[in-house]
Amino acid sequence: MLQTMSTAFIRTLREDPADAEVASHRLLVRAAYVRRTAPGIYTWLPLGLAVLRKIEGIIRDEMNRIGAQEVHFAALQPAEPYKDSHRWDEYGPTLFRLKDRKDGDYLLAPTHEEMFTLLAKDLLSSYKDLPTALYQIQTKYRDEARPRAGIIRGRQFIMKDSYSFDIDDDGLEASYQRHRAAYERIFTRLGLEYVPVNAMAGAMGGSRSEEFLHPSPVGEDTFVRSVGGYAANAEAVITPVPDPVDASEVPPALVVDTPDCPTIDALVDLLNTEHPRADRPWSAADTLKNIVVTLTWPDGTKELLVVGLPGDREVDIKRLEAAVSPAEVAMAEEGDFAGHPELVRGYIGPTAVGPNAPSRRVETGEDGREVLVGSVRYLLDPRVVDGTSWVAGANAPGQHVLHLVRGRDFEADGTIEAAEVRAGDPAPDGSGPLEIARGIELGHIFTLGRKYSDALGFTVLDENGKARTVTMGSYGIGVSRVMAALAEVNCDEHGLAWPIQVAPYQVQVLATGKDEEVFSTAASLAAELDLAGLEVLYDDRRKVSAGVKFADSELLGVPFTVIVGRDLAQAGTVEIRDRRSGERRSVPVETAVAEIRSTVAAALEAAPTGEGL
Amino acid sequence: MLQTMSTAFIRTLREDPADAEVASHRLLVRAAYVRRTAPGIYTWLPLGLAVLRKIEGIIRDEMNRIGAQEVHFAALQPAEPYKDSHRWDEYGPTLFRLKDRKDGDYLLAPTHEEMFTLLAKDLLSSYKDLPTALYQIQTKYRDEARPRAGIIRGRQFIMKDSYSFDIDDDGLEASYQRHRAAYERIFTRLGLEYVPVNAMAGAMGGSRSEEFLHPSPVGEDTFVRSVGGYAANAEAVITPVPDPVDASEVPPALVVDTPDCPTIDALVDLLNTEHPRADRPWSAADTLKNIVVTLTWPDGTKELLVVGLPGDREVDIKRLEAAVSPAEVAMAEEGDFAGHPELVRGYIGPTAVGPNAPSRRVETGEDGREVLVGSVRYLLDPRVVDGTSWVAGANAPGQHVLHLVRGRDFEADGTIEAAEVRAGDPAPDGSGPLEIARGIELGHIFTLGRKYSDALGFTVLDENGKARTVTMGSYGIGVSRVMAALAEVNCDEHGLAWPIQVAPYQVQVLATGKDEEVFSTAASLAAELDLAGLEVLYDDRRKVSAGVKFADSELLGVPFTVIVGRDLAQAGTVEIRDRRSGERRSVPVETAVAEIRSTVAAALEAAPTGEGL
Structure with a gap:
């Protein structure tokens, strides 16, 4: 149906709306x-x-x-x-x-x-x-x-x-x-x-x-x-699990004093000063960070959980939540530690939790199934495989343990996907870095x-x-x-630029100037295109400058615009503009309808069909 | 698009749903x-x-x-x-x-x-x-x-x-x-x-x-x-207002005793016995019924209103409400009469209310405008014109007044459209009885x-x-x-029967029996009709009897049905049924597609266009 701009329920805005953060929001509001x-x-x-x-x-x-x-x-x-x-x-x-x-x-x-x-x-x-x-x-x-x-x-x-x-x-x-x-x-x-x-x-x-x-x-x-x-x-x-490591050459676990080490960086600095390593310096990746969280299950029961992961990785709370769904996750707070003297905040090591804890034992529950009790559940990042050696808390204030080897010195109740994924991590399917x-x-x-x-x-x-x-x-x-x-994705600094298959109109006809001939030619062009089954918006406004019309046209983003203006009297031509490519060409007014029809038909023909998918 | 019945999300019901009172509800549920x-x-x-x-x-x-x-x-x-x-x-x-x-x-x-x-x-x-x-x-x-x-x-x-x-x-x-x-x-x-x-x-x-x-x-x-x-x-x-009546011959108002007359019928009986009229008997139409209602305005203020209307008409509460909108209307209850000793329930007459009441006076309100106070507002049915003579309550228990003439013995604050409209009443524009x-x-x-x-x-x-x-x-x-x-309006005892312009499908193709030839012919007929742009439902169900298929077809109400059955082998024909007219005709299978196309085209052509309105 042919819609004239003078009666269209469109009011374009020159200014971005105050609450708009993204281009689509700005432009969809500005272009009405x-x-x-x-x-x-x-x-x-x-x-x-x-x-x-x-x-x-x-x-x-x-x-x-x-x-x-x-x-x-x-x-x-x-x-x-x-x-x-x-x-x-x-x-x-x-x-x-x-x-x-x-x-x-x-x-x-x-x-x-x-x-x-x-x-x-x-x-x-x-x-x-x-x-x-x-x-x-x-x-x-x-x-x-x-x-x-x-x-x-x-x-x-x-x-x-x-x-x-x-x-x-x-x-x-x-x-x-x-x-x-x-x-x-x-x-x-x-x-x-x-x-x-x-x-x-x-x-x-x-x-x-x-x-x-x-x-x-x-x-x-x-x-x-x-x-x-x-x-x-x-x-x-899913983190690719590395092969186990041969730990036969790793020295026995060694408790060292680590006063004034509130951060992993401080710990690493202290180790490199006080306990330098021959082959390479200590780094955060050598440390095993143990994080305490509370899980709240849908039935309301709460559980403490300790997650161990390499010290150079942060916990990604959304990944952790997905891993323990449907439990809700929160970082443990002061009160959650009550009744857990084995959890020494800042110095929690593997040997105080999970299967390593001396208090861990197997009991038979009311339903006859065996349950593990006596220590907090301990889950490890999948990278912490057997034979890997770590610096971890010694479960005493101001002390850490060096050379703590998984499989030799500690175990876990399982693994968990809780660590952040980083650019460069290997894809699980071996298809290269992420x-x-x-x-x-x-x-x-x-x-x-x-x-x-x-x-x-x-x-x-x-x-x-x-x-x-x-x-x-x-x-x-x-x-x-x-x-x-x-x-x-279909916009530029001037406005929207719709692909033909979703555009609100296929063609905009735009008359500029004050020449009566221009307006009557534009009107009949628009009517002919409408009759040919095209979706046409005709900018017939009389008291609006050409500049405003062009700006509105670029803002609205109709794929093709036919401009009827001074070239009509001078050369008998109108201009066809492609909003997306920016291409412009002059065509004789007599062939304009045929040109636009074939241009629109070609664009529709070129639109992706999804065939073969 | 061609839809086969075997995969269609349709489940017809033989029984009416328990909660369905009307045909459309019954059939729209039963036909899915x-x-x-x-x-x-x-x-x-x-x-x-x-x-x-x-x-x-x-x-x-x-x-x-x-x-x-x-x-x-x-x-x-x-x-x-x-x-x-x-x-x-x-x-x-x-x-x-x-x-x-x-x-x-x-x-x-x-x-x-x-x-x-x-x-x-x-x-x-x-x-x-x-x-x-x-x-x-x-x-x-x-x-x-x-x-x-x-x-x-x-x-x-x-x-x-x-x-x-x-x-x-x-x-x-x-x-x-x-x-x-x-x-x-x-x-x-x-x-x-x-x-x-x-x-x-x-x-x-x-x-x-x-x-x-x-x-x-x-x-x-x-x-x-x-x-x-x-x-x-x-x-x-709007009630047509009769011309005023000449009341010069009407006798003066006369108070009579009317004991034990709780209803208008009883009053009329008593009058015909005790005070018979020479020319014709008294009837309910001679009495003036005065109804007391409360109006509650949107600001919360309440008002008593007395409405007078001929005794042979009921109050239509929806008409009364419309007349006093936006006030809400309720029949006055016991408590509403407190402070109104002049309103003698069952014997209220015009002279106790409105401008007739001795207590009525004009005061100047706070806003400087004149307001009427001292008596309840009194509105009359438009038929109670000047010169009409009525039997009404005498404002005393067990008494009525005869020969009470509007304009001579009482007045009103205005008229109101509160009486029921009855078949036979004259149209307001004089175009005959309603x-x-x-x-x-x-x-x-x-x-x-x-x-x-x-x-x-x-x-x-x-x-x-x-x-x-x-x-x-x-x-x-x-x-x-x-x-x-x-x-x-488009149904019968068998089901729905849509006009073509709103039908869910234009044509239903229906295969009966077990003959493979029948099903393959029906399938290709359906496919050809679909290809021709018609909207086709194909009943391709194999283990469903012809009777059930016919019943479903009539229930669904598709305008035209093509039945492919035993006539195919015997005579090379299929049957076209018109759901609305009941017309059936056999056509050779070779010309069936052309026949149906022209039948549907003719039906679409015949659908009303609304042109000229």
Whole structure:
């Protein structure tokens, strides 16, 4: 449909909005694509809605292609199913909760796993009904503590969520792969660079998951990748375990005085002065740092845990949390040490904890199973392999131990992925050193398994007429966030520059000057292009300078602009500008419509198709 | 896209759902168009979503045609704008309210007048930006006390709401008429009978409004219409005022004893026995009934009001409420009579109230204006004109007055539309007697005027550079309710029977029997029709009987069904059935695709266009 600029519900802003930190936010507000109504809550203006519809169209297309069927749930849902799945509590303050007039508990769904499970349970009853995949494109609500960056992280956002239902794990794997391929086609068609990274499933439950990250400096997710193709988010990186070391030449453990060494640097300096080593100086990497944390389990029980890791690595609390999920992690505080005189703060060594502690013993619990008691659990970084030698606390103030060898002098209850991942660390799959990058999470795919079908009692009859619990997958795309990512990479200092497959209009016709002939020519050009089925915005404003029109045009980012101006009278030509390449060319006004049509057709033809993915 | 029945997310039910009172609810659930998740909250299944999309498409088309531009608001909105407009309080328990994690007040928008006003205020600043019309198609939330009839009255429903912004009343009138015409085209294109009725604007404010009612026995709105074309909802009917009557022959007022007359019937019986009238017997229509109600104004002040009306008419509380809006109305109770000894319950007569009361006097209020005090306000039904003669209470227990003449013996403070409207009453415009009907409210259009722009400070600069408050209109269509109305009128005892312009599929191909040839022919027919751009559902189920397939087909209501069965081998033919007309014809399989294409094309061609409206 032909839209004239004089009547369009567009008001461009010359100034950046005060609260905008990132380019997409600045430009989408300035160019009148979105407006904020409350923190993290945005309104879609006509231009934004047009882009959103095109993104949704590509997603819908690929979902339909893998046989997923579209449904639509209300955002407002009763609490019961979410109580049954425990997410009513697990979601914490992020969940918008409310009461109805009869005091019933309701929520604004953050995602719809429970509702989809119940719907599928209602309609599907036999293995013959499987596999089934359902999806919706819908507004979701999450009361984020820190909504940021405009529509990148809102409290209200548009999401495509889909769910697969299968009779067994092989079926789930096939459904997962179909979705994975669809996601690759979607992001390819949108022209968005993406990296599928291994991810922890987190609060969603389930055993396997990948995030589709768009590498971007404004992203809030940290991920790693190697030149050889490995990629994972930081939480999911598994440290390659080195081979054991021959420790036969290591001197016996030696306790030394280390007064006034509050930091590892001070300790290393003291060792290099007082106990210099022949082959090379001591470094932080020679020390074994022991960190005490508290774990709080969902049933409320608390546990102390000691984590040992090389002194040159920091603890990454998100990796640690992912490793002990669903426990919550906090650094131990003063009071947590009560009743643990063996933990000498600042001088904790391996021999006071875990299996090394003299107090450690095996008891038989109430349920008949053996439990370890008498000492705090001790987990080690995977790099601390047998035969490695360390400097560690001596469990007495002002003293450390040298030459403490794992396997000879101490043991652990296991290993834990709690240390930060650093650029240059080897990729787990041997594909080279890792680099650290930031990304925007565009999509996330999970194998949920039977978490929700178990909680909500969803079984179907198998070939033998026996009830079998259905296994599920869950697949999300942040549709509004995809639009922000597209804006981030399709802009320059003048404004937005949309690729044709998501542009709100394909062509903008722009009339400059005051010449009546110019305006009538521009109007009929616009009308002809509209008639030819193109999506046309016509800047017909009379009292606006050419400079303002050009600036608005570059800000809005329509791919192709036809400028009708003084060249019309002088040379009988109009100018076609390509917003993305900057290319300009003059064409005779008589052939302008044909030229623009073939230019748009060529651009559409050149847009990525995702075929072969 | 071609959908096979074996994989479709459809599960038909043979039994009516227990909670379904009306045909649309029964059939939309049984045919798997919608499912309930909580009272008044429904999920759209693939078939329902397909119909919904087509309805939305027609609405969008006509909105775009009148130049309205589409935007999209979140359902979740901050409370402040709704507090500024007083609707935060006025909506009462119907509003879903909630808190965010920072204890801020939020709501789920029942409609978006406030947000549209603020958005337009943000983007529009000059008379040159007007007129502007904006719309959205969106899920709305209202915590109805009695959600009913499936999607006819839900607590969550899909609504198209639009808003017009004009510089003056002439502009508003033009915007109103454009919307009115668009609504006529929309309902015509949908094939839905509609009656535009005059309506009171109610809680929306504003001075003019029309409802688009779809006459239906399951509708919850009562309206009246005359053969001559008058139509209004009951609240909006204005009683034609009879000419004054010559009362010169009426005898003087006469107090009579009327013991043991608790009802009007008993009074009439007593009069006919004790005080028979020469020309005709007394009837209830000769009595003047005086009803005492309390009005509670928004500022909390309460007022007693006496309403006088002919004894053969009941008070219609909805009409009375509409007449005294925004006051709330309740029948007076025992306690309300305290301090009013002149109101003798059961025997209240005109001479104790209003201007007739000896205690009535004029005082000058604090603001300098004259106010009437000393007696309760008295309003009369418009039929009680000068010269009419009545039997009324004598303000003393067990006594009534005969021959009480308005204008001679008593006066009133004014008239009020509080009496029920009855079939046979004359239309206000003289277009004949009224009939009473029930309807489903499909749409509602209002002139809001400056209620919201005043409350939220929305002005633009006029031609002289002076700030002028913008005048607004508000226009709604209940999209999901439209679907229910369509289902109500497009069904029979076997199921749904959609008109082609809103059908979820245009054609269903149905294979019967076990013959492999039948299934391969049906599959290729379905594929060819799909390739030709038709919307095809193919019932490819192998282990389902022909009877079940026919029953499902009739339940789903796809307009045309192609049956491939035993006639294929015997005669080389397939059967085409028209679900709506019941017509069946056999066609050679070779020409079947061409036949169906032309049948569908003819049906689309024959669908109403709304042109000329």
